Amino acid sequence: MSHPVINVDLTAKARIRQVALELFALNGSDGTSMRAISSRAGVTVGLITHHFGTKAGLIQAVEDDLLDGIANAIAYQETDESVDGVVRKLDQRLLDHIDANPLVAAYLRRMMLIEGNGAGADLTERFTRMALRQIQDLRRRGIASTSRDAEDQVMQVMLVQLGQVLMQPFVDQIAGHLGQDPQRYQLSLRKTRTT
Amino acid sequence: MSHPVINVDLTAKARIRQVALELFALNGSDGTSMRAISSRAGVTVGLITHHFGTKAGLIQAVEDDLLDGIANAIAYQETDESVDGVVRKLDQRLLDHIDANPLVAAYLRRMMLIEGNGAGADLTERFTRMALRQIQDLRRRGIASTSRDAEDQVMQVMLVQLGQVLMQPFVDQIAGHLGQDPQRYQLSLRKTRTT
DNA sequence: TCACGCACTGTATATTTGTACAATATACCG
DNA sequence: CGGTATATTGTACAAATATACAGTGCGTGA
Secondary structure (H helix, E strand, C coil): CCCCCCCCCCCHHHHHHHHHHHHHHHHCCCCCCHHHHHHHHCCCHHHHHHHHCCHHHHHHHHHHHHHHHHHHHCCCCCCCCCCCHHHHHHHHHHHHHHHHCHHHHHHHHHHHHHCCCCHHHHHHHHHHHHHHHHHHHHHHCCCCCCCCCHHHHHHHHHHHHHHHHHHHHHHHHHHHHCCCCHHHEEEEEEEEECC | CCCCCCCCCCCHHHHHHHHHHHHHHHHCCCCCCHHHHHHHHCCCHHHHHHHHCCHHHHHHHHHHHHHHHHHHHCCCCCCCCCCCHHHHHHHHHHHHHHHHCHHHHHHHHHHHHHCCCCHHHHHHHHHHHHHHHHHHHHHHCCCCCCCCCHHHHHHHHHHHHHHHHHHHHHHHHHHHHCCCCHHHEEEEEEEEECC
16 A cells, blocks of 8 residues: 555666566556556656657566566576586576566566467567577586487476476465465476477 | 357357457456457447446356356266276366366466466465365265365365466477477476475 | 756547446247 | 337447657756
8 A cells, every 4th residue: 555665766767667567567567557657656657658668668678677687697607617516506596586586476477377379478488598598508618418408408497497486376375275384285397208 | 350250059148258258368357348349249338238237247257157167077977986086087077178168278377377366366266165165075975085185185186187287388388489399298297295 | 058968747639448328129928 | 919028239428548749857068
């Protein structure tokens, strides 16, 4: 109920993006009006169109930011040396980043799981390509296993790691309705290759 | 592009419900206007309000129908006798029914995975309670294992069976973007009880 | 100082939405 | 046949929406 929760440390443009991500993740981009964004960000609607042109432009900007954040999170870091531990580190960094940014998780969930055909397909494709690029980068540096092909490794991290994160609220919800402790139930995914 | 694909065998009321489910599953209930429904169903907007009162009433009716269909599909049938095979049969019937009604799967996916807080929470709760009722019915008839508690069995079927169905498009989509054969990758879920 | 660019505001507009309602056709029952 | 309930239409309306645009304030560099 505390609507004008605005972070004055950010520029108006950044604040708009931040609020937009929040509302998009919560209610979808279709379900959030520019007026709702402007009101929560403490600006006028006109400023949004000034900075981002159109609503589609704002969505684009939000997704660019989101993907940049993930790319940075899972990028190569100097501390990565050992060949075998690096894949586990990659997985962990992705999970940490999503854990630290629940709005990112919610947005990805909405887009990747539901809007598979349509608006979300683009984001899913960009995410997939980005992950593939990062893994190929690690391979070029000789610090990611090359025993399996890169595509297989991408499927692994996206389905198993990301998939579990995306599904967890579903588990919690059902456990809640059954009066069970959600902590006791965790979903473990594995991709089975039917050769 | 063949918009007026109307099934004249159905009453207008049933046709409205059918078209509504289709559009709701595809674009969400917020994303589909009553005019879009009326146009595809070959009726006027007024008729929808006449039959269902309001848009919320239509959504309610669509979900009632959907849950009824599932309840019938997984209900006790005379052919069920053996104690051990009946749980597998229950799983299979749920999968068959969802397989035969992809729109139901799409609607459930949207509601249960995304709108967990909000509109979809109600449907998820109703679904969960219905599943619990069915399993308790089987137990009362003595044809479902009572070694585990019913809640555990519900979690099993909902997370493992339903969860896999809901996630499959996600797998296919990523595999498609990686140029892999989606058939080769299947997601297998299992719930781990961290006691 | 002044002119220019940028952030920002407020208003106007056309479109879409859900709902309400009066009017008409149709079927059904005595 | 007559009449009443139900199915169906068409129109009207207020609210919300995205976008466009003309204007205002302000800092910065020449």
